[in-house]
Amino acid sequence: xxxxxxxxxxxxxxxxxxxxxxxxxxxxxxxxELKYMEGVACCGSPNxxxxxxxxxxxxxxxxxxxxxxxxxDIVTPCxxxxxxxxxxxxxxxxxxxxxxxxxxxxxxxxxxxxxDAKPRHFVEALYTDIGIDRIKENITNPLDGVGIAIHxxxxxxxxxxxxxxxxxxxxxxxxxxxxxxxxYPLWKQCCGATVLPVDEPLAIRLARDKLKSMKDAGAQFATxxxxxxxxxxxxxxxxxxxxxxxxxxxxxxxxxxILGLAMGLSEDxxxxxxxxxxxxxxxxHVSK
Amino acid sequence: MAKxxxxxxxxxxxxxxxxxxxLDRDFREEIHSMPNGEELGACFACSTxxxxxxxxxxxxxxPHQLVRMILLGMRKExxxxxxxxxxxxxxxxxxxxPQNVRVTDILFDCKNLAAEEGRIPPNxxxxxxxxxxxxxxxxxxxxxxxxxxxxxxxxxxLQTEEVRNMLKKSRTGRMLGEDD
Ligand code: SF4
Ligand code: SF4
Numbered sequence: 001x002x003x004x005x006x007x008x009x010x011x012x013x014x015x016x017x018x019x020x021x022x023x024x025x026x027x028x029x030x031x032x033e034l035k036y037m038e039g040v041a042c043c044g045s046p047n048x049x050x051x052x053x054x055x056x057x058x059x060x061x062x063x064x065x066x067x068x069x070x071x072x073d074i075v076t077p078c079x080x081x082x083x084x085x086x087x088x089x090x091x092x093x094x095x096x097x098x099x100x101x102x103x104x105x106x107x108x109x110x111x112x113x114x115x116d117a118k119p120r121h122f123v124e125a126l127y128t129d130i131g132i133d134r135i136k137e138n139i140t141n142p143l144d145g146v147g148i149a150i151h152x153x154x155x156x157x158x159x160x161x162x163x164x165x166x167x168x169x170x171x172x173x174x175x176x177x178x179x180x181x182x183x184y185p186l187w188k189q190c191c192g193a194t195v196l197p198v199d200e201p202l203a204i205r206l207a208r209d210k211l212k213s214m215k216d217a218g219a220q221f222a223t224x225x226x227x228x229x230x231x232x233x234x235x236x237x238x239x240x241x242x243x244x245x246x247x248x249x250x251x252x253x254x255x256x257x258i259l260g261l262a263m264g265l266s267e268d269x270x271x272x273x274x275x276x277x278x279x280x281x282x283x284x285h286v287s288k
Numbered sequence: 289m290a291k292x293x294x295x296x297x298x299x300x301x302x303x304x305x306x307x308x309x310x311l312d313r314d315f316r317e318e319i320h321s322m323p324n325g326e327e328l329g330a331c332f333a334c335s336t337x338x339x340x341x342x343x344x345x346x347x348x349x350x351p352h353q354l355v356r357m358i359l360l361g362m363r364k365e366x367x368x369x370x371x372x373x374x375x376x377x378x379x380x381x382x383x384x385x386p387q388n389v390r391v392t393d394i395l396f397d398c399k400n401l402a403a404e405e406g407r408i409p410p411n412x413x414x415x416x417x418x419x420x421x422x423x424x425x426x427x428x429x430x431x432x433x434x435x436x437x438x439x440x441x442x443x444x445x446l447q448t449e450e451v452r453n454m455l456k457k458s459r460t461g462r463m464l465g466e467d468d
Binding site for chain 1: 322323324342346373375376377378379382383392396397399403408409411413414415416423424425426427428429430433434436437438439443444445446447450452454455458459460463
């Protein structure tokens with residue numbers, strides 16, 4: 001029974017309890033023990049790194065050091081947290097001076113960054129530690145080949161040497177549910193979430209590009225593994241109606257919601273009613 | 289055949305001429321020594337980064353120009369530019385650079401320097417303030433939604449005090465006048 005430190009971040013618990021609940025339920029079926037990390041707060045996201053590199057380094061080194069205590073890897077459902085933790089992990093592994101600096105700070109709490117516990121995205125842990133074969137055995141209600149586009153999110157994919165994430169991982173995880181992965185030209189492009197506080201019209205335009213590219217390629221649904229991307233693609237569809245007069249009607253599902261359905265979880269268990277763009281149409285594609 | 293007439297007007301240039309006396313020769317070194325700035329000098333101005341950038345078409349200074357401006361020492365222009373804050377941090381430029389220049393990381397460094405000079409877009413400063421004051425960006429307000437889904441109403445294990453203290457002592461706190 002693999003055990004993990006669950007770093008939920010702040011956006012998932014506050015804004016997407018349906019993501020959190022479906023992740024926990026799916027993990028439970030595979031005996032992945034996700035234990036909420038004790039004593040942690042926010043990763044600061046790229047915004048903190050932008051204004052305060054050192055503060056960002058320390059805050060995230062502290063989270064890593066808390067995990068180092070029991071040696072279990074950290075898993076997170078959020079690309080922002082994943083990006084921050086992975087990036088800081090990378091920076092610390094490549095610079096002894098930073099390790100000294102953060103450890104001097106952490107000593108007062110009896111903490112030390114050792115690098116034993118690795119930060120990982122939930123989907124990567126699911127793929128690597130459980131594996132497609134075992135997941136397949138648990139698919140009881142496969143999706144009927146319905147077209148789903150994957151939005152990976154920048155901080156899951158890049159920088160490649162930092163995140164070490166291969167896009168095939170998520171592709172395989174969606175395909176194993178029985179759904180068809182829809183390829184679309186802008187699959188690698190940013191959803192615009194990070195620029196939202198600085199330039200909202202630009203952020204909306206980027207969400208639009210993304211959704212349009214998905215729709216044109218024939219996607220009926222899209223899946224995300226990040227609350228910020230989810231927010232941007234789901235909620236912004238309402239703004240797009242206002243700003244551009246365009247309706248996309250692409251329900252955005254958190255990946256564990258899709259997997260959960262294919263594993264026989266009910267729509268209430270995965271909190272489908274909380275998705276902004278009504279996601280219930282996906283139920284028509286679940287084979288019984 | 290008549291010779292082309294001697295030009296009397298200044299030549300048409302694509303960019304404004306640089307005022308050499310205003311260049312800051314140390315800027316290059318400053319960035320170079322910051323996190324992930326090592327490869328800065330390897331840039332050969334191929335503009336692949338700009339080709340990869342999804343929003344460069346709406347920028348006055350394109351990513352490859354920003355790198356060049358750093359190398360030239362145009363500190364003032366770079367740190368005052370909107371572009372460094374509009375950067376999506378999508379790392380497309382960095383991934384494609386054939387010279388391994390860590391373009392996005394370098395733009396992060398520029399933002400830090402701009403922040404040190406007090407130049408932060410208001411909404412980004414607001415986010416910093418939230419981090420110092422509540423230790424997190426998003427706070428749970430709809431706990432009934434969590435309970436309906438069988439989750440704890442508040443986040444198990446959450447402890448914001450240490451993070452807030454760390455940030456108060458750091459630039460975030462100093463900048464926002466929270467380092468009391
Ligand atoms: S891609 Fe790299 S080498 Fe080319 S201009 Fe950009 S930073 Fe310079
Ligand atoms: S990280 Fe910034 S500069 Fe680089 S491609 Fe993305 S938006 Fe453009």
